[in-house]
Amino acid sequence: MLNFSKKLIHWYLQNKRELPWRQTQDPYSIWLSEIILQQTRVEQGMPYYFSFVETYPDVKALAAAREDDVLKLWQGLGYYSRARNLHATAKKVAYDLNGVFPDTYKELKKLKGVGDYTASAIASICFNEATAVVDGNVYRVLSRIYGIDTPINSTPGAKEFKALAQELIDKKDPATFNQAIMEFGATQCKPKNPYCLHCPFSESCVAFQQGRIADLPVKKGKIKVRDRFFNYLIFITPKGETLIQQRKEKGIWRGLFDFPLLETEKDLQKEHFRESVNKLMILGKDKSVKFEALPVEEIILQQRAPIIHKLSHQKLHVKFWVIKLSEASGLQMIAYERLGDFAVPRVIDRFLEDFDFKDFLE
DNA sequence: AAGACGGGGTC
DNA sequence: GACCCAGTCTT
Missing domain, CATH: 3.90.79.10 (Nucleoside Triphosphate Pyrophosphohydrolase)
Incomplete structure (x- = not known):
């Protein structure tokens, strides 16, 4: 689609939420917020972000903490390996990297707890590197607009969506593009009852035009409890x-x-x-x-x-x-x-x- | 490629 | 009850 990124960013600038980590490009703050937000809603993660920034204002303060204290502050958020990896990476950055975060996708991805998504988020937001984020929001937005039914939790799906996002990203302003597509997925193109009636892409949205909004994205297999x-x-x-x-x-x-x-x-x-x-x-x-x-x-x-x-x-x-x-x-x-x-x-x-x-x- | 890993919200 | 959330790591 022509001008996807232009329309998306236009929508974003008019509709974005003011979130605390959107006021900075400081890698420590962005990294911290991204780890907290993995598989976690903004509203649930926000209080934790505030308490971490207050208790550990910089990466050295976090590195100097005891792991048990980091876990205590993380208590209730879930996926506790995030907290242990957070602490390990803080020590790595503070003690081995001179307190300076890596500034490329490739190097960021080597850090514990930093996968494809988080490395892309930090690289784009902090260092303006044009590498596309693909999170749950991006899967939903792109699968619907382009009518893609490749399962998002499959290897081909991951590759296909990453490539498409990478193709669409605004090379001049990857930070805004990445945040825009996620924000759009989170607040407009929601899983249930998305706001298709006043969606800037509804005319060309394959899922909307074909009545397949509820069927996309496709996810394979169900977890057994x-x-x-x-x-x-x-x-x-x-x-x-x-x-x-x-x-x-x-x-x-x-x-x-x-x-x-x-x-x-x-x-x-x-x-x-x-x-x-x-x-x-x-x-x-x-x-x-x-x-x-x-x-x-x-x-x-x-x-x-x-x-x-x-x-x-x-x-x-x-x-x-x-x-x-x-x-x-x-x-x-x-x-x-x-x-x-x-x-x-x-x-x-x-x-x-x-x-x-x-x-x-x- | 498939599972494991938390807790909370929505419908 | 089923699905989802600014995913990552292990098997």
Whole structure:
């Protein structure tokens, strides 16, 4: 289409939102915002952007942080590998690259957590390099306007859309073009109920003209969701201490903290709790003990029906069991008041919001 | 090429 | 319940 970029940029200049990261070309700010915005809506990411900029004003400040503190600030945003990669890349830039971000797509893409999209975004916005971004918005806009039904999550699809975007990009102003096409997808050419009636491209939009708006873009395969049953053990000593652990293994919530966990094949009933938990090893900081060796005084299940916590690939059935200990366990525990210092999964944060340890003390 | 990885919003 | 979000990394 002739003049696509001209019309698009015209639309953008009249309709764009004023967003904090649109007031700068500073690579640190742009990089930070792009990482936060991966698979994340602007409204959800915005508060995190503000708290990160305030807490870590530049890449050196972020590099000097402890990873646990970065994770704590990231708590609730999800996809926590982003936070770990963010910190690793900050250290790389601060200590190996003299505090200066790479200024080309090719070099940017070598950074941890920076893929094709993010490298293109930074290179274009900060350094005026004409490399096209292809995110979910771009897939939608281009598949509709050009009537392309190649699955967007396929290798041919990725190549085809990248090439088309690269062909369309305004070589003189790639920064504005890239942001314009994403903004257009986010606010006009939405997944559901797009504003086709006053769309500047409706006359030539293949999907609109052929009534295929709802069918594009095409995505292959559906993800299958696995059911898991989590039983969290909230230990409480007479001194008001509890036990937490950091999730080190691969899988969900890596790097975050949670309570000792008993995972079962199905929903665990109170009658079967003892037999199921007895052989469980409770991992302390320095040593570990079997559950059955602990001085358990009382077990109180916090809810009859499990809490359902949905992730993209898993459906979690979560129960919290309070385990009152009559004396110190021999394990190294923490005062419950300090729980707030640790990054925890949303489901635990939510539980803690209306749980009071004092109810179980004297 | 296919899965894994979070949490929240929309319809 | 299904789909999507300013995607990336691992298998």
